[in-house]
Amino acid sequence: MPENSNTTNDGTRERQTQRATILAALGGALIGALAGLGGSVLVYTEAKHARQDEAEARQTEADERRADIRRGAYVDLSTSTTRFIIQASDLLIMSLDPSKTDKDRTRLFDEKYAPANADLARAVTTVRLVTTEAGKRDLDEIGIHYIHAGKLVNDTYAATSLEGIDAKKTHEEFLEAVRQHLAALRKFMDRAAGESL
Numbered sequence: 001m002p003e004n005s006n007t008t009n010d011g012t013r014e015r016q017t018q019r020a021t022i023l024a025a026l027g028g029a030l031i032g033a034l035a036g037l038g039g040s041v042l043v044y045t046e047a048k049h050a051r052q053d054e055a056e057a058r059q060t061e062a063d064e065r066r067a068d069i070r071r072g073a074y075v076d077l078s079t080s081t082t083r084f085i086i087q088a089s090d091l092l093i094m095s096l097d098p099s100k101t102d103k104d105r106t107r108l109f110d111e112k113y114a115p116a117n118a119d120l121a122r123a124v125t126t127v128r129l130v131t132t133e134a135g136k137r138d139l140d141e142i143g144i145h146y147i148h149a150g151k152l153v154n155d156t157y158a159a160t161s162l163e164g165i166d167a168k169k170t171h172e173e174f175l176e177a178v179r180q181h182l183a184a185l186r187k188f189m190d191r192a193a194g195e196s197l
Contacts, residue, residue, distance in 0.1 A: 066130075073126045074192050080116070080123040081185055084146070085178055087116035088153045092174055095156040096167040109157060117150060131192070138188035145181035149174055 091113040094100045124146070128139055152174045159165060 070130050070192070073123070073130050074189065077120075077123040077127050078185065078189065080120040081142075081146075081181070084116045084120040085149075085181070087113040088149055089174070089178070092153045092156055092171065095153070095159070096162065096165070096170065098162055105157060113153070113157075120146065134191060135188060138184065138191060141184040142181060142188060145177050145184055149177035149181055152177060 087108075091105070091108050094105055094108055124139065124143060128136060131139065152170060156165065156170055
């Protein structure tokens with residue numbers, strides 16, 4: 001009987017060893033599966049974050065490009081305004097001066113005033129395309145004064161004679177239109193500077 005007991009003990013030990021081996025193998029497989037699942041989740045999460053970071057970087061780049069375009073358009077508007085005012089003032093003064101010839105006025109009109117006027121019109125159009133809704137409202141106010149100043153200059157330039165034109169009144173009205181134009185431009189630029197470009 002003692003041999004029988006050893007055989008039973010050996011069989012029990014063998015079954016326990018097999019059971020332990022199976023449990024260890026299942027535990028290892030479970031740990032491996034969990035590690036694989038964890039790794040997959042980690043890879044998925046990393047890829048998701050990478051896509052989000054890439055999308056944010058593209059958006060930031062697009063915002064920066066848009067801001068650069070706006071800044072360029074705003075600087076061009078300011079520069080064109082200054083050039084227009086100088087050339088318009090020169091043409092108005094020359095047009096009101098009876099000692100100047102038609103040839104002098106025409107040369108100044110063609111070579112200086114008309115290009116400055118065209119540049120300002122182009123700058124205003126460009127800004128209208130890239131500015132905000134609030135900027136468009138400010139731009140409308142700029143346009144009112146710009147058109148008024150231009151009309152005074154054009155009408156005086158086109159007059160066949162200075163008879164009936166009050167030079168002092170015309171000049172004062174022009175200066176007021178320019179003052180209002182510059183005030184509207186300042187308001188526009190202040191708003192633009194305060195916005196997130």
